[in-house]
Amino acid sequence: QEKMETYAKTEKNGRIGGDESRIHVFVRLRPMAKKEKEAGSRCCVKIVNKKDRLKGRHFSFDASFPDSTTQHEVYTTTTAELVEEVLQGRNGSVFCYGATGAGKTYTMLGTLENPGVMVLAIKDLFTSIRQRSFDGNHVVQLSYLEVYNETVRDLLSPGRPLVLREDKQGIVAAGITQYRAYSTDEVMALLQRGNQNRTTEPTRANETSSRSHAILQVVVEYRVKDALMNIVNRVGKLSLIDLAGSERALATDQRTLRSLEGANINRSLLALSSCINALVEGKKHIPYRNSKLTQLLKDSLGGACNTVMIANISPSNLSFGETQNTLHWAYRAKEIRTKTSDTNEEVIQVSETGTDQAKLLLELQKEN
Numbered sequence: 172q173e174k175m176e177t178y179a180k181t182e183k184n185g186r187i188g189g190d191e192s193r194i195h196v197f198v199r200l201r202p203m204a205k206k207e208k209e210a211g212s213r214c215c216v217k218i219v220n221k222k223d224r225l226k227g228r229h230f231s232f233d234a235s236f237p238d239s240t241t242q243h244e245v246y247t248t249t250t251a252e253l254v255e256e257v258l259q260g261r262n263g264s265v266f267c268y269g270a271t272g273a274g275k276t277y278t279m280l281g282t283l284e285n286p287g288v289m290v291l292a293i294k295d296l297f298t299s300i301r302q303r304s305f306d307g308n309h310v311v312q313l314s315y316l317e318v319y320n321e322t323v324r325d326l327l328s329p330g331r332p333l334v335l336r337e338d339k340q341g342i343v344a345a346g347i348t349q350y351r352a353y354s355t356d357e358v359m360a361l362l363q364r365g366n367q368n369r370t371t372e373p374t375r376a377n378e379t380s381s382r383s384h385a386i387l388q389v390v391v392e393y394r395v396k397d398a399l400m401n402i403v404n405r406v407g408k409l410s411l412i413d414l415a416g417s418e419r420a421l422a423t424d425q426r427t428l429r430s431l432e433g434a435n436i437n438r439s440l441l442a443l444s445s446c447i448n449a450l451v452e453g454k455k456h457i458p459y460r461n462s463k464l465t466q467l468l469k470d471s472l473g474g475a476c477n478t479v480m481i482a483n484i485s486p487s488n489l490s491f492g493e494t495q496n497t498l499h500w501a502y503r504a505k506e507i508r509t510k511t512s513d514t515n516e517e518v519i520q521v522s523e524t525g526t527d528q529a530k531l532l533l534e535l536q537k538e539n
């Protein structure tokens with residue numbers, strides 16, 4: 172607990188002096204599920220201090236959240252700063268990815284008792300708006316949509332698939348419900364209803380879909396006076412994304428990439444990886460057009476945007492392979508940035524006393 176806090180602070184300092192466009196990567200370990208316990212599984216993931224002797228394969232991230240971490244702690248460390256940015260008229264996006272059952276929806280949406288990042292972000296947004304002088308001058312609009320099998324659907328008002336269209340605001344889903352939100356109270360119910368509209372796996376009828384990407388877009392528009400006392404309109408957009416299960420997409424075995432449907436999921440996740448790669452490497456051409464997901468996220472990924480990745484993992488040794496894949500993917504996302512940017516960890520480490528001690532690592536043990 173103490174260590175996490177120290178680390179979060181260090182990281183925050185790193186962010187301020189750091190590269191604006193760098194992707195922040197976090198890992199959240201969920202508690203062992205009843206089913207996993209009953210199956211006799213053991214924990215194969217350990218979050219350790221850098222000083223500790225490491226036996227297994229290990230990875231380090233901006234922060235690693237142990238299974239005791241609250242929704243609020245996850246929100247504060249990963250997303251709270253982005254909410255501030257959105258109020259400055261910039262865009263931000265938070266992705267949750269990982270295998271089915273790893274805790275993505277719990278992290279993003281959560282439950283009534285323990286609301287997740289989506290709800291806490293909106294709550295924070297309303298609090299900040301109320302505290303500022305532009306109260307009354309702002310409009311908060313929510314849209315919640317799904318990309319399933321390269322088809323876009325409105326989760327707030329299900330119906331025919333939506334067509335993507337380019338307008339002056341960027342790429343938008345034509346005719347999507349823009350829900351004007353006035354308070355936090357209505358939001359959780361709204362999102363839960365939306366989530367029930369997510370496409371369900373035909374093969375596993377009782378489970379929420381593992382193949383659909385859910386995107387909540389929160390657009391904040393308000394008027395402020397600038398330094399010259401002109402009234403300017405500011406628009407900031409926060410995209411919160413509960414990605415499809417990564418188990419197929421991250422599989423290296425072609426045989427597991429079955430059917431068109433599976434291939435399409437793969438296409439969206441792969442397209443997302445290529446866009447992020449291209450952005451971080453400073454490429455001129457970013458291949459947004461390769462999938463519906465990346466088209467929709469175009470203005471949330473590039474430009475004046477902050478990107479946060481949360482990798483969700485199960486502690487069970489039964490999910491060892493998937494966990495390893497997820498951590499590799501997450502680690503790579505972090506590494507890409509390190510290669511292309513001057514302002515990264517080395518700098519943070521030397522400029523911050525105690526950083527080394529506070530550094531958290533994630534250790535993965537096959538045998539336990």
Ligand code: ADP
Nearest residue numbers: 200201202270271272273274275276277278483
């Ligand atoms: P995913 O969306 O990645 O498929 P879920 O978020 O649906 O996975 O999580 C699977 C199950 O584990 C759910 O029953 C969820 O409530 C539970 N769960 C996930 N993360 C946590 C957590 N941090 N604390 C408690 N329960 C969790």
Ligand code: MG
Nearest residue numbers: 275276379380
């Ligand atoms: Mg889910």
